[in-house]
Amino acid sequence: MAIDRTLFIIKPDAVQRNLIGRILAHVEERGFRIVEARLARLTRDQCQEFYQEHAARPFFPDLVAYMTSGPVLLACLEREGAVPTLREVVGATDPAQAPPGTIRQLYGKSKQMNSVHASDSPASSEREVKLFFGVAALTR
Ligand code: CMP
Numbered sequence: 155m156a157i158d159r160t161l162f163i164i165k166p167d168a169v170q171r172n173l174i175g176r177i178l179a180h181v182e183e184r185g186f187r188i189v190e191a192r193l194a195r196l197t198r199d200q201c202q203e204f205y206q207e208h209a210a211r212p213f214f215p216d217l218v219a220y221m222t223s224g225p226v227l228l229a230c231l232e233r234e235g236a237v238p239t240l241r242e243v244v245g246a247t248d249p250a251q252a253p254p255g256t257i258r259q260l261y262g263k264s265k266q267m268n269s270v271h272a273s274d275s276p277a278s279s280e281r282e283v284k285l286f287f288g289v290a291a292l293t294r
Contacts (some may be wrong), residue, residue: 159279159283161283167269168261178227197264217266236279
């Protein structure tokens with residue numbers, strides 16, 4: 155598998171509960187390198203663009219309200235097989251369905267407040283890393 159990069163977000167529920175350090179330690183222990191990271195307060199426009207594929211879903215307005223409710227930690231992560239490996243480390247969308255030891259099983263509160271986001275495909279990771287860190291973060 156090639157070394158590649160993916161977007162990771164620690165969401166407002168986890169930032170608010172002081173879980174940034176524990177969650178970043180979890181991904182570092184699984185072999186991810188942090189290429190770039192920053193705290194940010196997302197605007198509604200950024201959030202609507204980021205989650206554009208979910209725009210027609212009934213949960214979309216609540217999702218945007220939640221993701222703009224407080225700071226998030228945005229990170230570009232690198233590892234061999236970064237996209238599928240991070241999805242495994244993160245677990246299912248619904249923390250109740252996430253396997254033991256995954257970040258969402260350990261820290262998630264609900265389907266919405268599931269503590270973290272991880273890009274779901276190579277195409278999404280490219281779009282999402284570019285959106286928050288620019289094209290240079292994919293190549294540097
Ligand atoms: P994420 O992986 O960031 O991608 C889309 C987000 O929408 C998801 O995590 C959840 O936070 C949220 N989401 C997905 N499905 C539901 C749902 N059924 N109800 C509420 N929120 C959801």
